[in-house]
Amino acid sequence: MAGASAPSPDVWVLQPEGRFAGLRLGQVWAYRELLYFLVWRDVKVRYKQTILGAAWAILQPLAAAIVFTIFFGRLAGIASDGLPYPLFAYSGLLVWTFFAQGLAQSSASVVGSANLITKVYFPRLVIPVAAVLSGLLDLAVASPLLVLMMAHYRVWPGAAIVAAPFILVLALLSVTGVGLWLSALNVEYRDVRFVVPFLVQLWLFVTPVIYPASAVTPRLERLGVPGWVLGLNPMAGVVEGFRWATLGRGTAPTSLIAASAAVAVVLCLTGALYFRSVEREFADVV
């Protein structure tokens, strides 16, 4: 029993902090087990009592891919970088769905955890991060279908496949960055909840998911806008980069990825700082 004999390493000093309290990532690391349990909880709860269960993780990107193939691929005849449109669409949608889901879950996560926030201490950063991480399982479940499609269309990855993990990290950074901002904003401004679905929809059209970047950059360059500007949307780098890494076509979209990476990192940092600066009011406002 802890009590009189055990040494106590923790000494907490609580006093009003300035607006710019540090990120305290050390605290997040100390609570990594909690992070695991929250992810585990989200995943378990999502799949309990559902008939579709894991199949839903595949159905979302698949259904969208089918619809896009029919309307954008066949009927509207949109280019697809030399790839069969279904493959083009599904690969992009795979990472896009991860982003969209992650955004939806994380933006609502802090408000949805009000019952925890008002009763127990733990670094609140853990909440939106857990929401984002729980989407990784869905991504993993939907990936085998991509491999099957690649086999069907006889499209094999080249050496670029080694970049795939880095692209995924970029995807994580992007979702987390935006998620941190939205989840923190949602606590103070409740209409953020209504903005998110609308935001995600528009974001889909701005990102080269339905169409390849190559369909857009020539016109941009003719207008004097360099191609990497598209990369200011962090998901542009993720989607194009993912397609390039897994489907092995064309040249590396390095400038796009670089721009996206920079934006993602900035979003993450500023998001975390904003989150921390309003975190102390969460329990009072939520």
Added chain:
Amino acid sequence: MSALAIRAAGLSKRFRIGQRPRYKSLRESLQNALAAPFRRGGRAVETIWALRDVSFEVAPGEVIGVIGRNGAGKSTLLKVLARITEPTEGRVELHGRVGSLLEVGTGFHLELTGRENIFLSGAILGMKRAEIVRRFDEIVAFAEIDRFLDTPVKHYSTGMYLRLAFAVAAHLEPEILLVDEVLAVGDVAFQKKCLGKMGEVAVGGRTVLLVSHNMGSIQSLCSKVLMIRNGRIVHCGRPAEVVAAYLRESEGNNWADVDLRTHLGRLPRMRPILQRVRLLNARGEVSRTYLSGERIVVQIRYDASAEREPLAGAGFILWTSAGVRVGGFNTYMAGMPPSRFPSKGMVEFTLSSPPLTPGGYSLSVSLGTHQAILCDKVESAIQFDVSPNDVFGTGYLLTAEDGAVALACQVRFHEGMAEAQS
């Protein structure tokens, strides 16, 4: 090991209330921002100080009780200490791991099974996975739900849910434990179990801060009690004295001094001879709350000067709030002859040590001109409450379910089966 477990200095917490709506919308904020230059004067934001200049020290191993009226700031104090909300001013030092029990079932998810919830709730409350695994069997045994471990918690009865939730929380092993009235839920058996566990924790050398309205548990568990009023500490000392001060203060309204002349509890066709009734405690103060076994004085004022027949008797009957008749007393039982009755005055009954169990009680008072003839009676004339008290001197506190009275009894053991020689 440091000399102090908790040191708080000048802790204050301010909340914004009123004018500003709790949830803002971007649209409103934008509107306000645009309208700002055109608004006269400043926008007054109402604030309240939930805590004001709270300072105290707690040595390791002490069990501190915190009492006060609802809204006094007790829960806010716990929230600040539990790092859930930040103090507006002041500073507090906490030496050791802090565990907080602010509600029962923190982190429970109804869709998950009992087993899964043990891990989830344990992790949320701050236990490491290894700890939870180690204490898993103890937790299940305490909660008595072995057969239901793999059923989703939403199918549990309230009792099972509470037992499980408390079982997880009770096996937290922080150096400092903050407990907020979680013991107020559940049935009597559950509360007893919780109190028992809390007692174990207290004896085990852990520092505990307990907020409760249950004066009995406060007295039996705590070594020191703080009383909070309007965000400030107004009293700090030994449990018995602070609790007594709190009970005295809780009087407020003089419901312990009732005007009977127009009382609705008067029986039909009775004349208003009874004027007032009031209850006094051992110190002679008008009071509505008593500890079990504490002296109660019943004073009944009456005016029978307008009556043709002289009064022969006065009395009262005691009922529990559940309607059980506990007993009563009247002047006939005391052998008081009618000649002793002034036609206008007061009769005073003193219950020197009524062995009442905790709960609510009410009195009906009556006057008669003859042992069988009433001239005035008021039912439910006055109510009072009895709080738990250590009447046996053993720390065993009775509750209303134990019966209406506490029996004073001695116990002896005799070895063997042969008839005892007395």
